[in-house]
Amino acid sequence: MLDHGALDHTNSDSTQALRHRMRHSAAHVMADAVLRLFPEAKMGIGPPTQDGFYYDFDVSRPFTPEDLESIEALMRETIAAQQTFKREEISRNDAQSMFSDQPYKLEIIEDLPDETTLSIYRHGEFIDLCQGPHVDGTADIQAVKLLNIAGAYWRGDEKRPMLQRIYGTAWESQEALDDYLHRLEEAERRDHRTLGRQLGLFSIHEEIGPGLIVWHPKGGIVRSLVEDYWREIHFRHDYNIVYSPHIGRAQLWQTSGHLSHYRESMYAPLEVDEQEYFLKPMNCPFHIMVYRSSLRSYRELPLRIAELGTVYRYERSGVLHGLMRVRGFTQDDAHIFCLPEQVEGEVGGVLDLTFELLDAFGFAEFSISLSTRPESYAGELDMWEHATESLRRALEERHLTYDIDEGGGAFYGPKIDIKIEDALGREWQCTTVQFDFNLPERFDLNFMDADGGRSRPYMVHRAILGSLERFLGVLIEHYAGAFPLWLAPTQAMVIPIADRHQEYADSVKEQLESEGYRVEVDGRSERMNLKIRNAQLQKIPYMLVVGDREQEDGAVAVRTREGGNLGAISVRELLERLAGELT
RNA sequence: GCCCCUGUGGCGCAAUGGUAGCGCAGUCGAUUUGUAAUCGACAGGUUAGGGGUUCGAGUCCCCUCUGGGGCUCCA
Numbered sequence: 166m167l168d169h170g171a172l173d174h175t176n177s178d179s180t181q182a183l184r185h186r187m188r189h190s191a192a193h194v195m196a197d198a199v200l201r202l203f204p205e206a207k208m209g210i211g212p213p214t215q216d217g218f219y220y221d222f223d224v225s226r227p228f229t230p231e232d233l234e235s236i237e238a239l240m241r242e243t244i245a246a247q248q249t250f251k252r253e254e255i256s257r258n259d260a261q262s263m264f265s266d267q268p269y270k271l272e273i274i275e276d277l278p279d280e281t282t283l284s285i286y287r288h289g290e291f292i293d294l295c296q297g298p299h300v301d302g303t304a305d306i307q308a309v310k311l312l313n314i315a316g317a318y319w320r321g322d323e324k325r326p327m328l329q330r331i332y333g334t335a336w337e338s339q340e341a342l343d344d345y346l347h348r349l350e351e352a353e354r355r356d357h358r359t360l361g362r363q364l365g366l367f368s369i370h371e372e373i374g375p376g377l378i379v380w381h382p383k384g385g386i387v388r389s390l391v392e393d394y395w396r397e398i399h400f401r402h403d404y405n406i407v408y409s410p411h412i413g414r415a416q417l418w419q420t421s422g423h424l425s426h427y428r429e430s431m432y433a434p435l436e437v438d439e440q441e442y443f444l445k446p447m448n449c450p451f452h453i454m455v456y457r458s459s460l461r462s463y464r465e466l467p468l469r470i471a472e473l474g475t476v477y478r479y480e481r482s483g484v485l486h487g488l489m490r491v492r493g494f495t496q497d498d499a500h501i502f503c504l505p506e507q508v509e510g511e512v513g514g515v516l517d518l519t520f521e522l523l524d525a526f527g528f529a530e531f532s533i534s535l536s537t538r539p540e541s542y543a544g545e546l547d548m549w550e551h552a553t554e555s556l557r558r559a560l561e562e563r564h565l566t567y568d569i570d571e572g573g574g575a576f577y578g579p580k581i582d583i584k585i586e587d588a589l590g591r592e593w594q595c596t597t598v599q600f601d602f603n604l605p606e607r608f609d610l611n612f613m614d615a616d617g618g619r620s621r622p623y624m625v626h627r628a629i630l631g632s633l634e635r636f637l638g639v640l641i642e643h644y645a646g647a648f649p650l651w652l653a654p655t656q657a658m659v660i661p662i663a664d665r666h667q668e669y670a671d672s673v674k675e676q677l678e679s680e681g682y683r684v685e686v687d688g689r690s691e692r693m694n695l696k697i698r699n700a701q702l703q704k705i706p707y708m709l710v711v712g713d714r715e716q717e718d719g720a721v722a723v724r725t726r727e728g729g730n731l732g733a734i735s736v737r738e739l740l741e742r743l744a745g746e747l748t
Numbered sequence: 749g750c751c752c753c754u755g756u757g758g759c760g761c762a763a764u765g766g767u768a769g770c771g772c773a774g775u776c777g778a779u780u781u782g783u784a785a786u787c788g789a790c791a792g793g794u795u796a797g798g799g800g801u802u803c804g805a806g807u808c809c810c811c812u813c814u815g816g817g818g819c820u821c822c823a
Contacts, residue, residue: 318750332818
């Protein structure tokens with residue numbers, strides 16, 4: 166069902182390099198077409214991307230879908246004309262006069278270091294400032310399609326002009342293009358927003374507000390199963406589970422530094438008894454209060470404090486997206502307070518817990534990055550080195566491959582981020598393990614060490630699932646809504662063939678329910694075929710058809726969601742089968 | 749927040765500026781069915797909200813809100 170074979174696996178370096186050149190060339194061909202249709206257009210940049218390419222233009226009116234068709238038609242003509250790509254190296258002065266009516270190109274030239282060799286690529290009448298490389302000729306662009314139009318700031322800077330970007334894709338064959346388009350359709354078919362409605366999992370309401378989720382009964386079951394498992398595994402790994410309030414006084418957020426550094430993401434304060442309270446955007450200060458509630462001894466460390474903590478953050482309206490980016494969400498948060506010599510073990514423990522947890526949900530592919538110290542930072546240099554080294558060693562001991570994001574850490578500490586890859590090969594950031602050298606300082610955290618002195622603990626912030634909202638969104642898409650038996654909201658639907666089988670159907674349901682299964686009976690006066698169809702569409706793992714024969718034999722006719730009519734077996738055999746599937 | 753697009757019963761959609769329709773879901777009735785849609789009837793809408801143009805607005809214009817594709821952001 167989660168068929169990786171259907172995906173594209175020709176990702177060798179040479180294929181990628183070829184695609185890269187072809188897409189870059191396609192961008193030129195597109196810009197050529199746009200300039201012919203819109204002679205006044207000013208060109209931005211037009212690079213290849215992961216799966217295609219884009220080019221940005223400053224035009225007097227936005228592009229329309231009809232424009233895309235005309236542009237694509239012109240591109241086909243250029244491709245059919247078999248023009249060749251020619252590279253030339255030119256002087257800075259020549260470049261400046263050549264692009265004198267292209268202000269964005271002039272800006273690029275301006276910003277290139279003096280020693281850079283400037284080059285241009287030509288095909289037909291078209292010239293673009295470009296390093297290359299390109300394919301030999303336009304005919305090498307085998308299969309191309311323009312996809313959509315979007316606004317994009319010049320150089321990604323919201324203070325600069327907004328250009329019109331056209332996205333397209335190009336592949337080495339029509340077949341590869343079709344595969345890609347099919348993959349897009351597949352992603353659309355798995356969209357958690359659509360499945361969430363169809364399967365009755367959650368909804369978002371204008372009346373409640375954007376980015377705020379209400380979980381429906383079916384989604385509530387899935388979420389609580391995830392939470393139950395999460396709690397179980399955290400207790401097993403010696404975490405202490407706590408609960409903290411949704412609001413806290415201004416003074417708390419003053420001390421934590423959120424009011425000076427994070428206020429633009431926080432909601433306006435509430436006034437209670439002439440005191441200001443803020444909705445929490447993070448759980449850290451509350452967990453710190455738990456730590457500070459008594460004098461701590463080194464003997465108590467490491468102290469791991471965990472919470473499914475619901476936080477609220479102001480996210481700009483344009484970034485909200487289903488469950489993936491919301492304004493209120495529940496983090497599976499934890500803060501670990503430990504001694505310097507415990508740091509490495511704690512980081513390792515978090516990694517082990519992460520892979521155990523994610524494995525249970527069927528995620529096998531990850532991409533890991535280690536982010537190191539940025540230019541401005543809090544804390545002592547030797548603590549940064551110790552912490553970064555412990556992150557690195559924990560990764561290496563587990564033979565995990567990772568990228569290093571040099572200088573990409575937060576100002577308060579280095580971190581490991583883990584992105585999980587779903588069934589379609591898309592990546593989602595969920596897990597993060599972050600050192601914090603700032604908060605222990607701000608809250609003056611300490612413990613009594615073996616010498617009777619006071620020392621400052623290390624603090625590690627971590628979330629594994631990230632937010633339950635996002636994680637469930639990822640899960641829905643990963644499974645395409647067909648949750649495995651242990652997570653399925655309804656595990657079996659009993660389908661009586663005629664009204665006279667209702668009572669027997671109820672007794673089957675009771676037998677299964679008494680063993681802890683989630684079962685429903687479709688007792689409507691409808692045809693069996695309709696009930697099967699509905700159960701299939703609801704992606705219920707087991708359909709149990711009961712008619713005269715089953716009633717007589719104390720059996721059920723088993724049909725699985727994957728399509729098979731397995732024939733009749735006894736209820737006892739069914740229970741064995743289900744139990745077997747859950748282990 | 750910015751650019752573009754979008755908004756019609758719960759859901760998916762239709763309606764040259766001239767009587768708001770269809771399918772699914774829902775309710776009721778008939779049917780009692782053996783592995784992906786039985787038939788019929790009924791009910792359901794101030795066309796997201798506000799303002800304007802017009803004899804007349806779902807349709808055209810303006811504002812607000814929402815959703816989508818991107819950009820930016822994601823201490």
